[in-house]
Amino acid sequence: MINGDGPSSTYPALEIDDLWKIYGRNSQDIDIDDDELLAELTRSGEAVVAVKSVSLTVEAGEVFVVMGLSGSGKSTLIRCLLRLVEPTSGRIVIGGEEVTTLGEKELTRFRRRQAAMVFQHYGLLPHRTVLENVALGLKIKGMDRAERKEKAREALEKVGLDKWARYYPGSLSGGMRQRVGIARAIVMDSPLLLMDEPFSGLDPLIRREMQDELLRLQEELHRTIFFVTHDLDEAMRLGNKMAVMKNGEVVQQGTPEEILADPADAYVARFVDDKRRQVDLADRKKTAMVKTAEGKPEAKVSGKERSDHVS
Amino acid sequence: MFPEAWRFHIAPYVNEAVQWLLHSFAPTFDRMAASITSLLGAISRGLTFIPWWAYVLFIGLAAWRATRRWTSAIILGLMPLLIGLFGLWTLAVDTLAIIIASVLLALLLGIPVGVLMAEAKGTTKFITPLLDGMQTMPSFVYLIPAMMLFGLGKVPAVFATLIYAMPPVIRLTHLGLSQVPKPVQEAAKAYGATRWQLLREVRLPLAMPSIMAGINQTTMMALSMVVVSSMIGARGLGQEVLLSINRIDVGKGFESGLSIVIMAIVIDRITQGFARRFEPHRQN
Ligand SMILES: Nc1ncnc2c1ncn2[C@@H]1O[C@H](COP(=O)(O)OP(=O)(O)OP(=O)(O)O)[C@@H](O)[C@H]1O
Ligand SMILES: [Mg+2]
Numbered sequence: 001m002i003n004g005d006g007p008s009s010t011y012p013a014l015e016i017d018d019l020w021k022i023y024g025r026n027s028q029d030i031d032i033d034d035d036e037l038l039a040e041l042t043r044s045g046e047a048v049v050a051v052k053s054v055s056l057t058v059e060a061g062e063v064f065v066v067m068g069l070s071g072s073g074k075s076t077l078i079r080c081l082l083r084l085v086e087p088t089s090g091r092i093v094i095g096g097e098e099v100t101t102l103g104e105k106e107l108t109r110f111r112r113r114q115a116a117m118v119f120q121h122y123g124l125l126p127h128r129t130v131l132e133n134v135a136l137g138l139k140i141k142g143m144d145r146a147e148r149k150e151k152a153r154e155a156l157e158k159v160g161l162d163k164w165a166r167y168y169p170g171s172l173s174g175g176m177r178q179r180v181g182i183a184r185a186i187v188m189d190s191p192l193l194l195m196d197e198p199f200s201g202l203d204p205l206i207r208r209e210m211q212d213e214l215l216r217l218q219e220e221l222h223r224t225i226f227f228v229t230h231d232l233d234e235a236m237r238l239g240n241k242m243a244v245m246k247n248g249e250v251v252q253q254g255t256p257e258e259i260l261a262d263p264a265d266a267y268v269a270r271f272v273d274d275k276r277r278q279v280d281l282a283d284r285k286k287t288a289m290v291k292t293a294e295g296k297p298e299a300k301v302s303g304k305e306r307s308d309h310v311s
Numbered sequence: 312m313f314p315e316a317w318r319f320h321i322a323p324y325v326n327e328a329v330q331w332l333l334h335s336f337a338p339t340f341d342r343m344a345a346s347i348t349s350l351l352g353a354i355s356r357g358l359t360f361i362p363w364w365a366y367v368l369f370i371g372l373a374a375w376r377a378t379r380r381w382t383s384a385i386i387l388g389l390m391p392l393l394i395g396l397f398g399l400w401t402l403a404v405d406t407l408a409i410i411i412a413s414v415l416l417a418l419l420l421g422i423p424v425g426v427l428m429a430e431a432k433g434t435t436k437f438i439t440p441l442l443d444g445m446q447t448m449p450s451f452v453y454l455i456p457a458m459m460l461f462g463l464g465k466v467p468a469v470f471a472t473l474i475y476a477m478p479p480v481i482r483l484t485h486l487g488l489s490q491v492p493k494p495v496q497e498a499a500k501a502y503g504a505t506r507w508q509l510l511r512e513v514r515l516p517l518a519m520p521s522i523m524a525g526i527n528q529t530t531m532m533a534l535s536m537v538v539v540s541s542m543i544g545a546r547g548l549g550q551e552v553l554l555s556i557n558r559i560d561v562g563k564g565f566e567s568g569l570s571i572v573i574m575a576i577v578i579d580r581i582t583q584g585f586a587r588r589f590e591p592h593r594q595n
Contacts, residue, residue, distance in 0.1 A: 082501050112503035123498030127516045137502035139512070188502070 011096050013192055013224035014058040014081070019090030021051035021076050021248075050076040051087070052248035058241070060191070063218060063225040065235040065256075067271075068245030074228040077245070078196045081226070082111055095191055112141045115192040116185035120200055122177045124169040124184075131156065131165040134183045141188075155187035156180075158217065175206040182214070186221060193225045199234065211237055232271045236260070244268050329459050340460050347412065347466045355408040363400060366391055370577055377584020387577055394570045399548060403570055406547035409465055409540070410533045410578075413472035417529050421477045422522065425484025426510070435485070442478045450475050450539045458543050468545030472536040479528035487521025488514050523586030530582055534575045548574075 022038075024047030041047035050073040058064040068074050079085040081092055083099060092099040095114050102110055116137065124133050131152050132139075138148035156162045159179040169177055178198055185193055199207045211234060218225060229235055235242050236256045243253045244267070252264035263269035333340070371388025375381065394403045428435045453474050457467035491514050499513045515522075541549030548567050555564035 084497055084501055108503045108505060110503075111501060117498070117501040119494060119498055119501075121494045123494040123501075125495060125499075125513060125516075127519075136499065136512070140499070140502050140504045140508055184502075 012057045012093075013060040013062070013095060014056070014064075014226060015091075015093040016054055016056045016077075016081075017091040017093075019051055019054045019077070019080060019092065020049070020088045021073070021080055021085060022088045023048040023050055023076075049248050051080065054090070054245075054248075054250050056243055056250065056253070058224060058226060060224050061222050062240045063227060063238050065227045065229060065239035065242040066245055067229055067232060067235040067242055069230055072245040073248040074230070074245055075196055076248075078117075078194050078226065078228050081194060082115060082117060083107055112137070112188075114190055115194055116188040116190040117194040117196070118178070118181045118185045118198045120197040122169070122181045124177060124180055126168065126170055128168075129165065130161065130167050130169065130172070130180050133169060133180055134187055136184060137188045151187050152183070155183040158186065158220075159183045159213070173206075174202050175210060178202065178210065179213075182217070186217065186223070191224055193223045195225065195227045197228055197230065200230065207234075214238065232275050236275075244271070329456065333460065344461050344466050347416075347461075347469050350415070351408055351412050351465055351469065354411050355405070358404045358408055358411075359401075363391075363395055370581070373581045374577075374584070377581050377587070383580070387580055390573045390577055394573060397566045397570060399551065399567060399570050402546065402548050402551060402567075403574065405545075406537055406549065406571075407574070409468055409472065409545060409547060410530070410537070410574075413469045413476060413533045413536075414526075414530050416469070416473045417477040417533070418480055418526060420473075421480035421525075421529065422484050424477075425481045425522075425525075426488065426515075428481070428485040429488035429514075430506070430510070438481070442481060445474065446478050450536055451542075454539065454543050463544040465545045467543050468536075468540035471540055471543070472533050475536050476529045476532035479532060480522070480525035483521045483525030483528065484518065487518030487525075490521065491517045519589040520586060523582070523589050527579065527582040527586055530578055531575065534571065534578065537571055 024041065038047070038049060042049060052073075054077060056064070066074050066077065076085055080087045081094065081099065083102070087100060090100065094110075097110060097114065099107075099110060125136065128136070131149065134155050135148040135152040138151060143151075153162065153165065156165055159182055161176060161179050161183065164172065164176065169180065172180065178201075181198065185195075199210050202210060214225075215238065225238075227235075227238055229238075239256050241254065242256055242259060243250045244259065244264075245251070246267050252259055252268050259268060260272055260275075263272045367388050370391060371384045374387040375384035378384065391403075394400055424438065428438055450471075453471035454467070457471035457474075461467035461470055495517065496509060496513055499509050504512065537547060538549040538552045541547060541553050548571050551567035552564055552571070555561070555567065
């Protein structure tokens with residue numbers, strides 16, 4: 001699935017090396033190698049180790065999914081990549097550029113060109129129209145009005161919202177708002193897309209629709225996508241590679257198939273078991289439905305829908 | 312009885328300080344006075360140039376745009392006629408000029424201070440107590456330094472009014488900026504917004520309703536200084552009130568008092584209406 005064009009193909013799109021983030025008072029002074037001290041600070045609530053020695057490599061063109069339960073440090077990790085959260089230690093290299101050592105000016109330039117982010121809570125400007133929201137990053141970059149409107153319109157077309165350009169985000173549904181969020185990200189032409197649980201706030205059906213749409217867009221755009229979710233289903237559907245996080249640590253990495261086939265520890269196994277049980281349950285339901293559906297055709301339809309959902 | 316021997320006055324030091332200020336910064340104060348005078352002059356000329364019926368029309372239209380109701384537009388438009396009927400039109404225009412000048416200056420100084428407080432959080436430690444002090448101080452107190460620095464007349468009136476009226480717009484600018492939702496700011500940062508871009512594109516527009524409320528309050532505070540500032544010789548409706556107090560002319564006092572109230576209502580409704588237009592486009 002590695003896409004061959006662009007300079008980013010010569011090195012990994014994203015490399016994270018021994019990344020730590022510790023929230024708390026004077027976290028810079030904490031020696032991350034001192035396990036005892038860390039344990040004690042965590043116990044006393046003076047520090048939270050949100051990201052613990054994470055190392056990852058994401059190849060260009062990949063959809064890399066980070067999965068973990070709430071509080072496992074996924075948002076912190078993805079925010080570190082743009083330095084929206086300042087990492088405590090470690091190294092991040094994106095597109096051959098060492099993000100962790102960038103000065104303020106370079107960081108601004110980096111954010112404008114190298115990576116674009118989609119947020120769970122959309123982060124749209126309520127006082128700007130949909131079109132202006134999509135053009136936000138371009139405006140920040142300093143692109144002139146006519147050009148950015150043109151590009152924003154194209155991006156809106158890609159996510160199927162061209163008719164809504166003049167509306168305000170307040171009058172859109174959640175799914176539509178997130179499409180705006182995605183359009184705002186893809187319009188930037190950045191090689192890396194960061195997505196922090198973009199579909200978690202959406203209804204299951206809309207969510208699936210959005211996942212399909214993202215896959216379709218990816219086929220067209222071939223970006224590198226770093227995607228965060230707490231949903232194994234979503235991870236399996238979207239990811240070429242995935243990493244499972246627990247309490248700030250990556251407990252397993254690999255392709256979704258590898259992880260499904262051979263969970264590394266009990267934590268991962270629980271996710272996988274849960275998923276297996278869902279599949280089993282759905283299978284049983286489907287059979288039951290088909291049996292009872294002989295006289296009631298509409299029941300069959302709903303049975304099919306459900307099997308769709310988990311397959 | 313409190314011991315006589317312990318008596319200690321800071322009054323001489325205060326006087327000395329003011330004297331020192333006057334001596335060392337005389338040119339500065341002169342220049343300030345000159346600028347305020349010319350600002351006032353320009354505003355006055357503009358205001359007196361406008362015929363009375365134009366005010367009525369303008370107020371009616373503005374009220375309609377702000378409230379979208381014909382009844383309030385007509386009532387608000389007709390209210391200033393009463394001031395004219397009382398024979399107080401010219402004085403009301405004088406008062407209006409002082410208010411416009413003070414509010415303009417208050418906003419010019421106050422909004423940046425509010426922005427500073429929000430951007431450099433450390434400054435709130437110093438500015439907040441100052442604002443508390445400014446607001447608890449009786450408004451008469453401002454007359455003293457104003458008079459010392461600028462003598463009698465409209466200039467010290469503008470100065471005292473400006474100081475007295477400034478705190479709300481500072482506070483509400485600060486408040487509005489600190490209440491801007493974090494996710495929106497984070498998104499703008501993620502796309503490479505500089506601090507200035509963040510302020511201009513995101514923070515200020517989203518703080519606008521709060522800032523507008525501050526402008527409204529500042530204007531109301533300025534109006535409430537009208538009578539007080541006439542004590543140092545500012546011509547206008549306030550002076551009429553003072554005169555009628557001195558002459559115990561209740562009827563006349565009522566007329567001029569009512570005129571001030573009318574101005575307050577008209578200005579309040581119109582600025583509030585405009586403030587409402589800055590409300591963000593929320594759901595539906
Ligand atoms: N600004 C902060 N200050 C202190 N602790 C924080 C801060 N942000 C997050 N944390 C803590 O860091 C840990 C990881 O949080 P994070 O938001 O990264 O998790 P997450 O995996 O994204 O969870 P969710 O699925 O709920 O979004 C949590 O224990 C959280 O309480
Ligand atoms: Mg999160």
